[in-house]
Amino acid sequence: xxxxxxxxxxxxxxxxxxxxxxxxxxxxxxxxxxxxxxxxxxxxxxxxxxxxxxxxxxxxxxxxxxxxxxxxxxxxxxxxxxxxxxxxxxxxxxxxxxxxxxxxxxxxxxxxxxxxxxxxxxxxxxxxxxxxxxxxxxxxxxxxxxxxxxxxx
Ligand SMILES: C[S@@+](CC[C@H](N)C(=O)[O-])C[C@H]1O[C@@H](n2cnc3c(N)ncnc32)[C@H](O)[C@@H]1O
Numbered sequence: 001x002x003x004x005x006x007x008x009x010x011x012x013x014x015x016x017x018x019x020x021x022x023x024x025x026x027x028x029x030x031x032x033x034x035x036x037x038x039x040x041x042x043x044x045x046x047x048x049x050x051x052x053x054x055x056x057x058x059x060x061x062x063x064x065x066x067x068x069x070x071x072x073x074x075x076x077x078x079x080x081x082x083x084x085x086x087x088x089x090x091x092x093x094x095x096x097x098x099x100x101x102x103x104x105x106x107x108x109x110x111x112x113x114x115x116x117x118x119x120x121x122x123x124x125x126x127x128x129x130x131x132x133x134x135x136x137x138x139x140x141x142x143x144x145x146x147x148x149x150x151x152x153x
Contacts (some may be wrong), residue, residue, distance in 0.1 A: 001090040001097055002032045003139060007052045007132055008062045008103030009040030016129050023136035030143035036060045044107050053103045065096040067115045069107060070135060072125050074118035079152055083120070083142035091110035099139070101131050 011017045027033045038056035041049040066089050089097045142153035
């Protein structure tokens with residue numbers, strides 16, 4: 001099963017980029033991983049900007065993918081539960097598992113309706129840039145759990 005992570009806008013901070021490259025490389029030891037960026041909407045009002053960004057995210061979604069939104073109001077999972085969720089998708093022959101991270105103003109209602117699941121990394125709000133790194137680390141952690149490797153304690 002392929003993993004795809006889609007997000008809005010370029011990664012600005014060098015230290016986040018370095019972390020993304022590190023964890024993307026680690027995930028690729030277990031599964032093909034693709035990262036896709038949608039263009040950020042600049043200068044638009046909150047609602048219009050969100051709608052435009054989500055329309056671009058929607059274009060990045062392959063057919064038959066399982067779409068998971070990252071949102072602070074979503075289901076709170078621990079790392080083992082995330083690992084089990086990834087395993088279930090893989091065992092159900094889902095061809096592509098897509099994680100979507102919103103832009104600065106989050107997701108439109110229309111985009112939310114397309115998702116199979118919405119998960120939170122915490123109830124705290126993180127920057128949309130930091131969430132990229134946190135999510136990749138959790139996906140990597142999930143694969144180490146599924147492979148009984150000594151990373152998760
Ligand atoms: C700055 S947040 C947007 C917050 C905004 N309150 C909203 O309505 O979504 C930008 C993006 O980062 C991600 N994000 C931020 N904190 C998160 C958390 N605790 N768990 C999961 N995703 C989070 C979400 O994908 C969100 O769309």
